[in-house]
Amino acid sequence: xxxxxxxxxxxxxxxxxxxxxxxxxxxxxxxxxxxxxxxxxxxxxxxxxxxxxxxxxxxxxxxxxxxxxxxxxxxxxxxxxxxxxxxxxxxxxxxxxxxxxxxxxxxxxxxxxxxxxxxxxxxxxxxxxxxxxxxxxxxxxxxxxxxxxxxxxxxxxxxxxxxxxxxxxxxxxxxxxxxxxxxxxxxxxxxxxxxxxxxxxxxxxxxxxxxxxxxxxxxxxxxxxxxxxxxxxxxxxxxxxxxxxxxxxxxxxxxxxxxxxxxxxxxxxxxxxxxxxxxxxxxxxxxxxxxxxxxxxxxxxxxxxxxxxxxxxxxxxxxxxxxxxxxxxxxxxxxxxxxxxxxxxxxxxxx
Amino acid sequence: xxxxxxxxxxxxxxxxxxxxxxxxxxxxxxxxxxxxxxxxxxxxxxxxxxxxxxxxxxxxxxxxxxxxxxxxxxxxxxxxxxxxxxxxxxxxxxxxxxxxxxxxxxxxxxxxxxxxxxxxxxxxxxxxxxxxxxxxxxxxxxxxxxxxxxxxxxxxxxxxxxxxxxxxxxxxxxxxxxxxxxxxxxxxxxxxxxxxxxxxxxxxxxxxxxxxxxxxxxxxxxxxxxxxxxxxxxxxxxxxxxxxxxxxxxxxxxxxxxxxxxxxxxxxxxxxxxxxxxxxxxxxxxxxxxxxxxxxxxxxxxxxxxxx
Numbered sequence: 001x002x003x004x005x006x007x008x009x010x011x012x013x014x015x016x017x018x019x020x021x022x023x024x025x026x027x028x029x030x031x032x033x034x035x036x037x038x039x040x041x042x043x044x045x046x047x048x049x050x051x052x053x054x055x056x057x058x059x060x061x062x063x064x065x066x067x068x069x070x071x072x073x074x075x076x077x078x079x080x081x082x083x084x085x086x087x088x089x090x091x092x093x094x095x096x097x098x099x100x101x102x103x104x105x106x107x108x109x110x111x112x113x114x115x116x117x118x119x120x121x122x123x124x125x126x127x128x129x130x131x132x133x134x135x136x137x138x139x140x141x142x143x144x145x146x147x148x149x150x151x152x153x154x155x156x157x158x159x160x161x162x163x164x165x166x167x168x169x170x171x172x173x174x175x176x177x178x179x180x181x182x183x184x185x186x187x188x189x190x191x192x193x194x195x196x197x198x199x200x201x202x203x204x205x206x207x208x209x210x211x212x213x214x215x216x217x218x219x220x221x222x223x224x225x226x227x228x229x230x231x232x233x234x235x236x237x238x239x240x241x242x243x244x245x246x247x248x249x250x251x252x253x254x255x256x257x258x259x260x261x262x263x264x265x266x267x268x269x270x271x272x273x274x275x276x277x278x279x280x281x282x283x284x285x286x287x288x289x290x291x292x293x294x295x296x297x298x299x300x301x302x303x304x305x306x307x308x309x310x311x312x313x314x315x316x317x318x319x320x321x322x323x324x325x326x327x328x329x330x331x332x333x334x335x336x337x338x339x340x341x342x343x344x345x346x347x348x349x350x351x
Numbered sequence: 352x353x354x355x356x357x358x359x360x361x362x363x364x365x366x367x368x369x370x371x372x373x374x375x376x377x378x379x380x381x382x383x384x385x386x387x388x389x390x391x392x393x394x395x396x397x398x399x400x401x402x403x404x405x406x407x408x409x410x411x412x413x414x415x416x417x418x419x420x421x422x423x424x425x426x427x428x429x430x431x432x433x434x435x436x437x438x439x440x441x442x443x444x445x446x447x448x449x450x451x452x453x454x455x456x457x458x459x460x461x462x463x464x465x466x467x468x469x470x471x472x473x474x475x476x477x478x479x480x481x482x483x484x485x486x487x488x489x490x491x492x493x494x495x496x497x498x499x500x501x502x503x504x505x506x507x508x509x510x511x512x513x514x515x516x517x518x519x520x521x522x523x524x525x526x527x528x529x530x531x532x533x534x535x536x537x538x539x540x541x542x543x544x545x546x547x548x549x550x551x552x553x554x555x556x557x558x559x560x561x562x563x564x565x566x567x568x569x570x571x572x573x574x575x576x577x578x579x580x581x582x583x584x585x586x587x588x589x590x591x592x593x594x595x596x597x598x599x600x601x602x603x604x605x606x607x608x609x610x611x612x613x614x615x616x617x618x619x620x621x622x623x624x625x626x627x628x629x630x631x632x633x634x635x636x637x638x639x640x641x642x643x644x645x646x647x648x649x650x651x652x653x654x655x656x657x658x659x
Contacts, residue, residue, distance in 0.1 A: 319549035326558035333594040
């Protein structure tokens with residue numbers, strides 16, 4: 001793979017996707033410490049919000065330690081070079097939160113939909129563009145449909161005003177060929193001035209390899225997070241990816257050693273538990289399940305005494321999409337009922 | 352005596368509503384109003400013996416008196432509804448609004464329908480599909496004890512979410528959250544909608560989370576929830592409590608599934624079915640009161656819509 005001479009914009013996810021693995025409890029002090037250290041390391045773009053985006057604070061996804069507005073207002077004024085992005089999922093957040101984020105000074109607004117539902121983002125993408133923001137369409141769970149469908153949906157987002165469209169591997173399910181097929185098709189068929197991005201999860205240990213493939217196929221924005229702090233087995237570990245890009249002669253503008261230090265000195269000590277490919281996060285990648293379901297499934301295991309892995313596999317079988325966290329307890333309760341029924345049958349077997 | 356009604360809008364909702372109204376003991380659908388002479392809905396209406404016009408509400412106005420139309424269901428759009436409401440209400444027609452216009456007060460039949468009849472409301476709004484499916488559950492908890500916070504998550508099959516909903520999905524979340532407060536009685540409300548493209552399409556499902564102000568009375572809430580489910584089942588037989596109520600500290604959660612009757616819309620589109628069924632239920636209640644003489648439709652002026 002020859003990537004020499006290419007340029008890539010790295011986008012850090014610690015303070016947004018990382019909120020999932022922190023149960024949305026990152027403190028304001030941690031937000032400031034991490035963002036200023038990332039800025040110092042030359043990371044050009046940093047995402048800050050609730051894990052489920054603007055307005056994500058809820059029983060369903062978890063209430064954050066602070067509001068999106070408090071986080072954004074704490075981080076944005078302290079940035080020397082880095083710009084800040086916010087995520088918005090239509091159906092969860094609204095244009096009210098979009099305007100709030102703009103007023104706080106975000107540079108980039110990313111509007112995320114399931115990979116077949118781009119048309120719910122028309123209002124938000126249109127407004128974001130109208131407000132002069134760098135506007136990104138974010139097609140989640142992109143492994144679930146064929147590349148042609150992704151292209152159709154990306155074209156919609158482009159037509160609403162997105163100047164960049166992402167192939168988002170929310171489940172960490174894609175293999176490098178899946179990434180190449182999708183990113184490559186978008187690069188060939190979208191307008192030349194529309195950027196293509198890739199957002200990976202490390203559930204199959206392929207975050208770095210998939211992101212390299214995305215760059216080779218024409219992506220110019222790559223998401224990752226220092227030490228991989230993110231949902232599931234985390235995002236593409238950004239310091240590793242930056243080092244690989246450097247080795248391959250790709251310009252990222254990031255200070256590799258400083259970024260390693262952020263990962264080691266700030267992020268790893270923040271982790272409630274090690275973000276890694278374990279039995280459950282591997283199941284996400286293997287079964288194609290939305291990465292932020294991980295901790296909810298583990299909680300259901302504790303509460304109901306059923307296997308988190310079984311819950312995740314069942315969620316995959318039912319075709320759940322991003323945002324359906326409420327299905328986890330529902331599925332767990334179904335499994336408890338089935339178990340009780342089986343126990344009764346076993347107990348009544350001799351009667 | 353049946354009360355004679357006009358159906359405005361010949362799309363999925365209007366056509367499904369017609370199928371249900373044709374079975375009603377209290378409502379007689381007489382007119383269907385569309386804007387496309389070739390629409391499937393208008394053809395179905397003609398086959399069913401209804402009078403039709405493709406000229407919009409203006410095509411209906413000259414016939415209101417001779418056909419004694421007392422109730423109109425509006426399944427068009429928020430924008431068109433404002434105009435329809437003005438033209439029909441000044442002629443004394445009662446409006447059942449299925450659009451997100453929300454000019455009139457919200458109506459969720461098992462919770463507050465009787466209040467509207469008592470107040471002589473001439474325009475009632477049916478909230479949203481998510482609202483019809485979830486607000487009864489918030490109210491079921493709320494009638495036992497104070498609900499500090501109500502949150503609902505509505506998941507619908509992609510195929511059952513029409514272009515109107517998609518173009519303005521914020522309207523869904525805002526309107527539903529408002530109904531969780533205003534009709535459900537929660538101090539704070541939040542609504543989330545998820546579209547799922549699975550094929551075969553999934554049946555509408557709804558999760559309702561309530562945070563009660565004090566420790567929840569589990570027995571009383573469970574009983575109240577089951578009674579409320581039974582009330583909704585009177586007009587939506589496929590309204591089911593799948594799991595719950597689950598209690599976790601002060602959190603009370605209900606997991607629902609809403610299967611439609613499959614009249615014009617497929618069974619998975621319980622979200623659309625619960626709207627048409629609730630609208631018909633509302634009209635029937637008014638019809639009974641009109642029949643008894645306790646509700647007298649009068650010419651009125653619609654309020655100005657809060658949202659355009």
